Amino acid sequence: MLTVDGVEGLIVSSRPSGRLLQGSTIALLGLSILLGAIIADPDLIPHHGPLPWLLPQIVLVFLIILIVRNSKKQRNRSQLMTDAFEAVQLQQWERARALFNQLLRSPIRYPTARAESLLGLAAVAESDHAYEASQRIYECLLQEKTADPIQLHTVRVAMAAAMLRTGQTADAVALIDRLSRMKLPGPLRAQVELLQLFREVTMGHGADAIECAEERRELFRQFLSTRAGYGYGLLAAAFDRANSPAQAQRCWHDATLLVPPTDLVKRFKELDPIRQRYVAAEIRL
Amino acid sequence: MNPSSLDLLLRRFRRHMVGIRAARIVLILVVFPCAVASVTLPELLNRRGLFLLIAAGIALWIFLLAKSFQAARQVQTGSALLSIGQLNNAETWLRRAIEHFSLSTQSKIVACQHLAVLFFQRDAHQEVVLICRELLRSHIKGLRHIWVNVRLLLADSLLMLDKVAEAYEVILPVYNIPLNLADRMKLLPVRLRCELATDQTAGSVEELCEKVQIAELLDAPRAALVHALLAEACRRQSMPAQQAFLAERARLYHDLDRLVDRYPIIAPVAYSNYPPTPE
Numbered sequence: 066m067l068t069v070d071g072v073e074g075l076i077v078s079s080r081p082s083g084r085l086l087q088g089s090t091i092a093l094l095g096l097s098i099l100l101g102a103i104i105a106d107p108d109l110i111p112h113h114g115p116l117p118w119l120l121p122q123i124v125l126v127f128l129i130i131l132i133v134r135n136s137k138k139q140r141n142r143s144q145l146m147t148d149a150f151e152a153v154q155l156q157q158w159e160r161a162r163a164l165f166n167q168l169l170r171s172p173i174r175y176p177t178a179r180a181e182s183l184l185g186l187a188a189v190a191e192s193d194h195a196y197e198a199s200q201r202i203y204e205c206l207l208q209e210k211t212a213d214p215i216q217l218h219t220v221r222v223a224m225a226a227a228m229l230r231t232g233q234t235a236d237a238v239a240l241i242d243r244l245s246r247m248k249l250p251g252p253l254r255a256q257v258e259l260l261q262l263f264r265e266v267t268m269g270h271g272a273d274a275i276e277c278a279e280e281r282r283e284l285f286r287q288f289l290s291t292r293a294g295y296g297y298g299l300l301a302a303a304f305d306r307a308n309s310p311a312q313a314q315r316c317w318h319d320a321t322l323l324v325p326p327t328d329l330v331k332r333f334k335e336l337d338p339i340r341q342r343y344v345a346a347e348i349r350l
Numbered sequence: 351m352n353p354s355s356l357d358l359l360l361r362r363f364r365r366h367m368v369g370i371r372a373a374r375i376v377l378i379l380v381v382f383p384c385a386v387a388s389v390t391l392p393e394l395l396n397r398r399g400l401f402l403l404i405a406a407g408i409a410l411w412i413f414l415l416a417k418s419f420q421a422a423r424q425v426q427t428g429s430a431l432l433s434i435g436q437l438n439n440a441e442t443w444l445r446r447a448i449e450h451f452s453l454s455t456q457s458k459i460v461a462c463q464h465l466a467v468l469f470f471q472r473d474a475h476q477e478v479v480l481i482c483r484e485l486l487r488s489h490i491k492g493l494r495h496i497w498v499n500v501r502l503l504l505a506d507s508l509l510m511l512d513k514v515a516e517a518y519e520v521i522l523p524v525y526n527i528p529l530n531l532a533d534r535m536k537l538l539p540v541r542l543r544c545e546l547a548t549d550q551t552a553g554s555v556e557e558l559c560e561k562v563q564i565a566e567l568l569d570a571p572r573a574a575l576v577h578a579l580l581a582e583a584c585r586r587q588s589m590p591a592q593q594a595f596l597a598e599r600a601r602l603y604h605d606l607d608r609l610v611d612r613y614p615i616i617a618p619v620a621y622s623n624y625p626p627t628p629e
Contacts, residue, residue: 100404121404151531154567290573290603291566322599323566349595350559 294323574604
């Protein structure tokens with residue numbers, strides 16, 4: 066299971082070093098110095114023996130080795146990243162944890178790639194219900210501000226959800242209100258609506274949740290694909306609290322048609338009573 | 351872009367690709383023998399020659415790097431505009447990237463691939479076929495990810511043009527190589543459409559759970575399409591329970607009435623208001 070300290074370690078180790086001179090830059094600088102020195106003092110290299118004709122070939126071979134080594138390293142890291150994201154998508158959490166541990170152990174040069182990897186690690190932490198650890202990752206990404214705008218939006222949404230779980234309700238509500246007031250395109254709006262619905266269900270504001278249930282349902286359907294199942298599950302909880310069992314049953318059926326009941330409850334423990342009260346869709350494959 | 355200007359652009363792309371490859375070979379054939387030959391020159395000439403060679407090499411390298419960087423930026427801008435649906439602006443940038451001088455074949459190939467995606471979004475499938483065929487002629491198998499994408503795009507467009515046999519032929523080599531998840535997600539709907547169009551539905555219903563798992567990762571319209579295609583395959587294979595389940599799921603993802611205009615093959619599933627109840 067991921068801990069706050071473990072996550073902190075990976076955040077630090079994945080941070081790119083601020084050094085200006087590294088790798089190929091040093092090699093190029095060295096080559097330029099060598100060239101300059103030879104021009105300034107032609108006697109630097111002995112006139113006789115194999116060195117005068119061997120040196121250029123050595124430099125050339127050295128450069129080729131450097132380029133090949135760098136591109137191989139880059140290819141390996143990009144394969145590791147692809148494997149890690151695939152594991153997250155397929156919810157193979159153990160594999161994802163091992164891959165992200167390996168990936169984030171050394172610096173990641175590109176800020177968006179690092180942010181995406183840290184978001185992947187946060188997803189792994191949330192699958193373990195280690196919300197303090199995931200919150201630490203979100204805080205770090207918000208402080209560093211090196212992620213792209215869509216990643217930062219995702220971070221804010223996930224951060225608010227994590228804060229609701231860790232009992233920082235006032236901060237979470239303030240953040241959710243701020244996100245709700247923003248003008249967002251459909252897919253991002255759907256994420257915020259799902260979060261808002263979660264807040265309403267957690268805090269027992271069932272009436273608010275069912276007031277715009279149909280609009281939300283359509284938004285989830287349009288933009289969340291299979292994850293709309295989580296939205297339908299939360300809507301079922303809202304209808305159940307508002308004493309509308311028929312609509313709650315309909316939403317629970319749709320939710321379980323997309324996501325198995327165990328997964329729904331694993332992600333939102335608030336749905337456990339709903340699972341016991343309503344009939345899930347039958348999986349016929 | 352009219353057909354003649356596309357034809358012109360593709361001809362230019364072909365010329366550039368041949369030119370770039372020839373220039374690379376010439377560079378290697380010139381630089382290495384020069385480096386080796388310089389040692390046979392008298393001492394002073396040797397040093398000067400070597401210095402000139404290295405200085406010219408570095409200058410050329412910086413120039414080509416700047417050109418490649420510029421081309422990559424043009425492709426990046428075109429791709430960003432494409433992703434937000436500004437197709438006309440994206441086309442201008444991608445054209446620029448293809449016409450631009452650089453020794454980077456990759457940026458030209460990627461620009462061409464994005465141009466094919468752009469025409470696909472405009473439903474100009476004849477143009478997509480032309481571009482993809484040109485790309486496949488350009489020996490892009492080394493760039494496997496692009497090679498797979500181009501084949502999938504070409505097969506998709508051929509299916510839209512009802513050229514099923516050609517589509518099947520195009521997609522066949524992709525079956526035989528290990529694919530990553532993203533490519534498997536793109537392959538699944540195309541493969542199912544090919545199989546249904548050629549009535550090879552026994553293959554479509556194999557490993558159903560795995561296929562559904564991949565479909566769940568797609569965006570809503572494509573997830574609906576894959577579910578509807580699988581439901582249709584189950585209907586043809588007389589698997590009513592699975593058919594009903596998949597059709598119900600498909601409807602939950604997206605409106606099938608809207609999909610059926612584009613993919614008439616799912617009509618039996620889309621228009622069956624009352625899916626058969628399992629026996």
